Each structure stands twice: as C-alpha cells, then as structure tokens.
Amino acid sequence: MIELHLHLDGSLRVETALDLAKIQNITLPTEDLKELRNLMEVPEDCPTLHECLKRFDLPIMLLQTEMAIERVSFELVEDLHKLGVTYAEIRFAPQFSTEEGLTQDQVVAAAIKGVKRGMEKYPAIRCGLILCCMRGADIEEKNLETVEVAKKYMGDIVCAVDLAGAESLFPTKMFEPVFAKVKEYGIPVTIHAGEAIGEVSGPESMRKALEYGAKRIGHGVMAIEDETLIQELIEKDITLEVCVTSNYHTKLVPSLKEHPIKQLFDAGVRVTFNSDNMIVSNTNIHKEIEILKTQLGFTDEEISTMQKYAREATFIK
Numbered sequence: 001m002i003e004l005h006l007h008l009d010g011s012l013r014v015e016t017a018l019d020l021a022k023i024q025n026i027t028l029p030t031e032d033l034k035e036l037r038n039l040m041e042v043p044e045d046c047p048t049l050h051e052c053l054k055r056f057d058l059p060i061m062l063l064q065t066e067m068a069i070e071r072v073s074f075e076l077v078e079d080l081h082k083l084g085v086t087y088a089e090i091r092f093a094p095q096f097s098t099e100e101g102l103t104q105d106q107v108v109a110a111a112i113k114g115v116k117r118g119m120e121k122y123p124a125i126r127c128g129l130i131l132c133c134m135r136g137a138d139i140e141e142k143n144l145e146t147v148e149v150a151k152k153y154m155g156d157i158v159c160a161v162d163l164a165g166a167e168s169l170f171p172t173k174m175f176e177p178v179f180a181k182v183k184e185y186g187i188p189v190t191i192h193a194g195e196a197i198g199e200v201s202g203p204e205s206m207r208k209a210l211e212y213g214a215k216r217i218g219h220g221v222m223a224i225e226d227e228t229l230i231q232e233l234i235e236k237d238i239t240l241e242v243c244v245t246s247n248y249h250t251k252l253v254p255s256l257k258e259h260p261i262k263q264l265f266d267a268g269v270r271v272t273f274n275s276d277n278m279i280v281s282n283t284n285i286h287k288e289i290e291i292l293k294t295q296l297g298f299t300d301e302e303i304s305t306m307q308k309y310a311r312e313a314t315f316i317k
C-alpha cells in the first residue's frame, strides 16, 4: 500500500499528544483521551478549509522540541507499517516547529532521525519526507528558508517541497519567488491546489502549480470544473493526490458520494487516494479504500490501478 499525501502533524497519536504535553509541561484543555481526540479531529460542521486548519494548532504546540519531532516521526512510520503501508511520503512544515527556538534545519534533522529509526525497526516500509512551505502573509523569508533546508537535505529521505495552507486566502500566484528558487535548485514539487471552492483556488490555482513545475498536485479536485485543464493533466502525466474524507471535511464536496474522484479517474487522470491526516480526518488508507468501494463505485481493479499510479509518482525511486 502506498500513501503519497499524509501530514505528520495531522496524524499523531492522541496518547502521544497527552504524553508530550506532560513531558513538556504544557497544559491541554483536557487530559481525557476521548475528549482530546474530539479536539484533534475536524468537527462535522467545520465551515471552511481555513477553519479546519485550526485543528493543527494543538499538535503544532507540542512539536517544538527535537525529541517530540523525532518521536512522532518514528511513531507515524510504525503506525503506517502496522496498517500495511510499504511506501509513504510524510509531509510537514518545518517553520511551524520553530516557536521555541529550533531552527528549521534542526526540525528537519529530527524528523529524518525519527523516520530512519522507524525504517530500521520496520525494514518492510520505505518513507520519504516532503517539506511544506506555507501559504500566509509575510512568510516569504520562512518559506525560502524551508527551500534552503530542503536543498541541504535532499536525498534518501527528504524528497520534495510542497505548498500548503489556506488556498482561498493566499492564492498560489503569491508564491512565485519561492518556487523560482525551488526550480533553480531542481527540487521536485507537489502543491496543494484546487482544494477549496473559490475564484483563486480552482483551476487557476492548479495552472499556477503546473507553471511552478509541480509533477503532482495535492487534491486538485477542482479540475472537474475545467475540461481543458483535465486534458492538460492527462497530457502532462500529472498525478493528483486526492484525499476524499479530508475534502468532505473541508466542505469541498457536500457528501462523500458527490466527490468527483471517479469522474476524474474515468476521464483518464492519474488519480491516487490518500489519507491527508489520520487523526484530524479520523481516517487511514483502509478507510479511504472502503469509501471508494462503497460510496464511489470503485472496483478492486481500479483501486489497484490507482496504487500503480501512486507507485509511478513516488518522489523516491
């Protein structure tokens, strides 16, 4: 099983969140595991993508030390292995873990250490790390630093950069200088685009991502509105990292059944299915497969085809 789109800070264990808070003397709103899980999951009535993104505040608060970052990276590799995943690319934004004095370089080094420890313990799984630049105001310097750190660590673990965050508030076109640097360094790119409803977050955003050299697009669901763009995705062999449950939670689709993943797949787009966030979206690769089969009419053979697309699109070969 292959996972191309999975966020570290959206996938940490509730038990670990509680433990990390204790170790680091951080007071959580609750110490009850069930209540804490509710606080970390996206509520059914979350109105917009940027509202949902607030769910990351709690895990990010806990991920400000090398110990914490190394531990959650290791544990995610362990959890994925136990789910039967054999290849995963885990992504996170190093700039979010610098609030207590760590540099982005130290953050990434700690994550690499955790991932390596996980792969040493479970040799059946291979994992890479994607470093996310973030959408936001006055953030260019931090994003450029992420790109420099990516360049330094590019290799057997760090394998690409991404752009994540509130797409409708901070359009893809704002990040031209950052991706010019990425292009100059020849770092592989995936970009969250076509993830939100709105003028700046639809096909236009996806076209910008392609212009920046993205070979993969995170979600890309809004392509469904634009036949020309669909043809472009097919011609350029672009892979979409679709996350059905997450798209439902962020209100991109009104119900799971109305998700356009099957239409995109049937049109010939290289569609893959992914979890996005195992805790925030309360999902995993098996639950996603179940939804594809029961709600969206995919056959086992079509699911295998999407896994083949995923295999062909991995950043680590």
Ligand SMILES: [Zn+2]
Residues within 6 Å of the ligand: 005, 007, 164, 192, 218, 276
């Ligand atoms: Zn994502």
